Amino acid sequence: MRGEGGTRRIVVIGGGIAGLATAALLARDGHSVDLVEARDAFGGRAGTWEQDGFRFDTGPSWYLMPDVFERFFGLLGTSAAAELDLRQLDPAYRVFFEPDSGPSGGTGSPPAPPSAAHAERDPIDISAQTATNVERFEAVEPGAGRALERYLASARDTYDVALRRFLYTSFTSISPFLHADVVRRAHRLVPLLLGSLERFVARRFREPRLRQILGYPAVFLGSSPDRAPSLYHLMSAMDLTGGVLYPQGGFGHLMDVLVRLARENGVRLHAHTAATEILTETDRGHRGRGRGRRARTTGVRVRDQTPGGGSERVLPADVLVSTADLHHSETTLLPRELQTYPESWWDRRTSGPGGVLVMLGVRGSLPELAHHSLFFTRDWPANFAAIAGGTVPDPASAYVCRPSATDASVAPAGHENLFILVPVPADPGLGHGGTDGGGDPAIESIAEAAIEQVSQWAGVPDLTERIVVRRTVGPADFAEDLGAWRGGILGPAHTLAQSAFFRAGNASKRVAGLYYAGAGTLPGIGLPMCLISAELVQQRLREALR
Structure with a gap:
């Protein structure tokens, strides 16, 4: 199975962003690459759904980092500018706050001053301009403008060192920790890793709304401000200093670009092809019965998922890269004795949240909402x-995306496209979604509450009457359609024990030639992280073939 000139026959499992990116990079290195995807379309969590002229992104919607x-496009000989029509969003997002007054603002802080009683019900726009955000913070809390400048300076410095030293490494050695710029910052980086984001923010800002804005990035990481390390304040260096971008055509178009680039670099893409078993043989190089590799990959067994199909075949391979959900890859595709991360390991891990997705086609315009809007309890x-x-939660914080504010292609003329995400427990028992209110009762009830919340808080009293298309998705859909661990929408949460070098590794310890990419492994959750995970596999394979 070994090709000439050091090339290998490689099979990539999973056609989401990590799978497409990994396959494209490895094919560009000259390897013979097949990619198998169980569903009929590529994109994974970054999928699309269309009905009656509306096109919805069913997953990621923030273009950050x-x-x-x-860097990724450069590795494939192109650029973001050549592949995407990126638009700057301003406001980057709008934040709505629960209108009812309460004793503490829900962040453990003292009550807001009486003079701010009316203002605290008004939404706050986060600008693409740092100076504007400094002014808005100052207007909400005297002194907060200067505090934000210091906060963002720390965030930028931390982001820069993370990007240089920690995100593009598989932590196979201690060298990332020995660089001079890391050593110089050790006195600051260690406390950032050990303390919570919630406390870090609270020491610098009193106003509950400002604390929520700065703590919200933890949700992007599948965590919460009290569990995410304060190191992740670095994420504010993205949305508060450089704004947020949007690729015209949506994130489904981004996936189309990756599919094309994979094919152009020689990847053979197989939709309707589900991996059912990772095949191995005894590794003759393994000695002893202790820990370590006991086998090496020989290929993957796949099943035809087309209607009326069901036949199975084997795709031989020197190297396998599974970008499917890591829990599924380990506990379903491998026998127990070859699992690096068995079920007992997952029992001690923390999942990110589940989610109820609500996709709405709405008649008329919705200027009350920005492209991105956050609703905070x-x-x-x-x-x-x-x-x-x-x-x-009741009420629940929620996220609303209105891509039709920027992209006319996602909705018919005279209509708006709304996507609502309500974080809920990662529990498939909550049920499935459906179209036109036909999902399981718990899911539809959550959707109704979210629609009413947007209607009341944003001041759109007739929102329900204007809905012409409706679809919901629940945790059971994520579990069944994507093999998502516990039905979560993101993957393992970025708590201290599941971040950086503590996160699951990207190479099997029991099977030689088996690698992992995607949100479950290094460096973590999010589209940019998945692109980095693809490059990490490329780096590891290059090192293995030297």
Whole structure:
């Protein structure tokens, strides 16, 4: 199976962003690459759904860390500018706050001054311009403008060192920790890793709304401000200093670009092809019965998923890269004795949240909403505690995307496209979604509450009457359609024990030639992280073939 000149026959499992990116990079290195995807379309969590002229992105919708995208495209001989029509969003996003007053603002802080009683019900726009955000913070809390400048300076410095030393490494040695710029910052980086984002923010800002804005990035990481390390304040260097971008055509178009680039670099793409078993043989190089590799990859067994299909075949391979959900890859595709991360390992891990997705086609315009809008409840600790404890928050914080504010192609003329995400427990038992209110009762009830929340908080009293298309998705859909661990929408949460070098590794310890990419492994959750995970596999394979 070994090709000439050091090339290998490689099979990549999973056609999401990590799979497409990994396959394209390895094919560009000269390897013979096949990619198998169980579903009929590529994109994974970054999928699309269309009905009656509306086109919805069913997953990621924030284009952050543009330097990571630029680096990835550069590895394939192109650029983001050549492949995407990126638009700057301003406001980057709008934040709505629960209108009812409460004793503490839900962040453990003292009550807001009486003079701010009316203002605290008004939304806050986060600008693409840093100076504007400094002014808005100052207007909400005297002194917060200067505090934000210091906060963002720390965020930028931390982001820069993370990008240079920690994100593009598989932590196979201690060298990332020995660089001079890391050593110089050790006195600051260690406390950032050990303390929570919630406390880090609270020491610098009193106003509950500002704390929520700065703590919200933890949700992007599948975590909460009280569990995410304060190191992740670096994420504010993205949305508060450089704004947020949007690729015209949506994130489905981004996936189309990756499919084309994979094919252009020689990848053979197989949709409707489900991996059912990772095949191995005894590794003759393994000695002893202790820990370590006991086998090496020989290929993958796949099943035809086309209607009326069901036949199985074997794709031989020197190297396998699974970008499917890591829990599924380990506990379903491998026998117990060859699992690096068996079920007992997952029992000790923390999942990110599940989610109820609500896709709405709405008649008329919705200027009350920005392209991205966040709806924050006052009692945040209760909101996050409910999710962690397995119950649906009431009321629940939510995220709303209105891509039709920027992209006319996602909705018919005279209509708007709305995508609502309500974080809920990662529990497939909550049920499935459906179209036109036909999902399971718990999912539809959550959707109804979210629609009413947007209607009331954003001042759109007739929102329900204007809905012409509706579809919901629940945790059971994520579990069944994507093999998502516990039905989560993101993957393992970025708690301290699941971040950086503590996160699951990207190479099997039991099977030689088996690698992993995607949100479950290094460096973590999010589209940019998945692109980095693809490059990490490319780096490891290059090192293995030297």
